[in-house]
Amino acid sequence: MVTRFALLFIAACVGAAGVGLLLGSHYAALGALAVVLLRMGLDHWRGRRLLVALRTDALQALPQRGGDIWGELAQRIARMRRDSEMQLRQSEARLKEFLVALENSPNGVVLLDEKGRIEWCNQTAATHFGFDAQRDQFQSIGNLVRDPVFAAYLASGKYDHEVVLSMPAPASLPLKLSVQVHPYAGNRRLMLSRDVTAVEQAEAMRRIFVANVSHEIRTPLTVLAGFIETLQTLPLEEAERIRYLNLMAQQSHRMQTLVSDLLTLSRLEGSLQPGSGEWTPIHALMDYCEQEGRALSRTLPHAQGQTLRFEIRWDCEVAGSQTELTSAMSNLVSNAVRYTPAGGCIDVIWQSLPDGAAEFSVSDTGPGIAPEHIAHLTERFYRVDHSRSRETGGTGLGLAIVKHVLQRHGTVLKVQSTPGKGSTFSFAIPASRVRNGRASGTNLNAARQTVDTISTSLS
Ligand SMILES: Nc1ncnc2c1ncn2[C@@H]1O[C@H](COP(=O)(O)OP(=O)(O)OP(=O)(O)O)[C@@H](O)[C@H]1O
């Protein structure tokens, strides 16, 4: 509008000057030209003023009126600037949000430029690879991660799979990292890392466990298969046949025990913690345990001359699963009976501790356990003396079950042992799981091994 008006104005002035000239009026022509020149000068001045304002970033100082072309120009440029500044601020805020999200990712994130230099990495990646997020910016990743597996992977350009790297971790096991590179925007690369140490450990444990179970089952199975073959192929005397059948029964019983212990363990691992609503009097637990212990002692030939003493010094009720607690107590008593030689003493005691907890302990005068074995006792299939444990039909799962039961009741197994003198296995049910306690029974003199003992808690 304004432009058209200005053009019309100039055209009108030029026309007036022309008419003035035709009519011979020089004054009129000069007047019209002067007006045109004035107008052009004014436009030039205002255009320059706008240019200077743009150059010096002082647009706001100009009058922002849309009445004429320069005013409207200034107004529109100022608005466009405001809009683009706002967009820039919004983009920066979004970028910051993205970076915060990446920073808080549990996975390591590294952005590499075309030459494989670190453009950005989050703190997790810095911890995984031992980078300094600031200092190592623009360093080549190949110089910082020296693992040959990684170097070969990076150079291959084939990133459709992950690689597992072993990174040295100070004061702990090496960190196992799963790393994958994803190319983007031409030759740039996004590198993701994930800590798979626990997964790898679990996988290794699973392999060991499967190997152990297979081994434990294969031995009695081989023996059974051998006997079956003998019975099938050889004409045996009646007495011989009965002997073989008895040995076969022993082996199948061994397998049954193993399977039942494995089932107990998996049930303990997979079920909910026992609630604190089930209260059991200690004497009920002890009665069951005593019956089992004495029965086992009568059946094992080496345990014939053993002295077994059961004493409740502190009668109370404990909260938890009765079945699980009796199984843990019986496991400890059966170990004492099985590993203590003839003539030995076994003391089984329930008593109170100063903090209100109720402690169960089984002390024996057996062979004791060397310190290096103690921390491993609750591992599945761990046996100190393989031949002796097998002799007595042990599967090596007893203390693993005890450990799980105790964990589920908020306590741990403690072991004190002196090689050659004996062992004490004990656990304390915390005061929060004990009620209606009262002293009872008589004190035993030789309840504990106290000299040179090593005490270890197996959590
Ligand atoms: N009172 C003890 N005295 C000496 N050694 C013991 C005693 N209790 C346990 N041990 C050792 O600890 C090992 C692990 O015991 P654990 O009860 O887990 O397995 P186990 O007795 O061999 O088999 P089971 O699964 O039948 O109990 C045993 O093999 C034995 O060597």
Ligand SMILES: [Mg+2]
């Ligand atoms: Mg045992």
